Amino acid sequence: MEPLTTRASRVVNKEMTFGEKIYLPAIFSGMWITLKHFFKKNNTVSYPEEKRPVAPIYRGQHVLKRDDEGRERCTACGLCAVACPAEAITMVAAEREKGEESLYREEKYASTYEINMLRCIFCGLCEEACPKEAIFLTDRLVDAEFGRNEFIYGKEKLVEKTDQRIDVSQRQIWDNH
Ligand code: SF4
Numbered sequence: 001m002e003p004l005t006t007r008a009s010r011v012v013n014k015e016m017t018f019g020e021k022i023y024l025p026a027i028f029s030g031m032w033i034t035l036k037h038f039f040k041k042n043n044t045v046s047y048p049e050e051k052r053p054v055a056p057i058y059r060g061q062h063v064l065k066r067d068d069e070g071r072e073r074c075t076a077c078g079l080c081a082v083a084c085p086a087e088a089i090t091m092v093a094a095e096r097e098k099g100e101e102s103l104y105r106e107e108k109y110a111s112t113y114e115i116n117m118l119r120c121i122f123c124g125l126c127e128e129a130c131p132k133e134a135i136f137l138t139d140r141l142v143d144a145e146f147g148r149n150e151f152i153y154g155k156e157k158l159v160e161k162t163d164q165r166i167d168v169s170q171r172q173i174w175d176n177h
């Protein structure tokens, strides 16, 4: 039968030479390779102190945006949850009360909004579906955790802080049309 590649080599069960039997040349040649790597440029990245640059269309941890006046943009319409192929998004809608106009932009808002980061496949369909420009994916990585429940991100992790806005203006959305 024809081999699929030219990389195949036949295994020969030949008698080992004296040099092979004492293993020392093999050990020294292995150590020589290690020594060469010792002086090469280190490719290891000390995350999270150091981060690799990501592509402008990189899709990482979501953010729920506020408007210019600091009000939550999300109106709990549910379109993102419907668009989500992984069924990772759940929310509970609530009606804005009198006096809450400075908190929520629309009369309806999400009192609970959760994304299960273990289900999410970071496809970006939620941000494409959102009519209010309320949800965006960012270049942030989802943190490692020890428990599965800790990957369910609620509003406290998703909504941007009023004093720590997350700039998504440079983000490019992948256009596959
Ligand atoms: S990125 Fe995709 S999988 Fe993740 S929450 Fe949004 S729509 Fe769902």
Ligand code: SF4
Binding pocket: 073, 074, 075, 076, 077, 078, 079, 080, 081, 091, 129, 130, 131, 132, 133, 134, 135
């Ligand atoms: S994030 Fe956007 S699509 Fe999702 S519920 Fe809020 S307003 Fe609707």
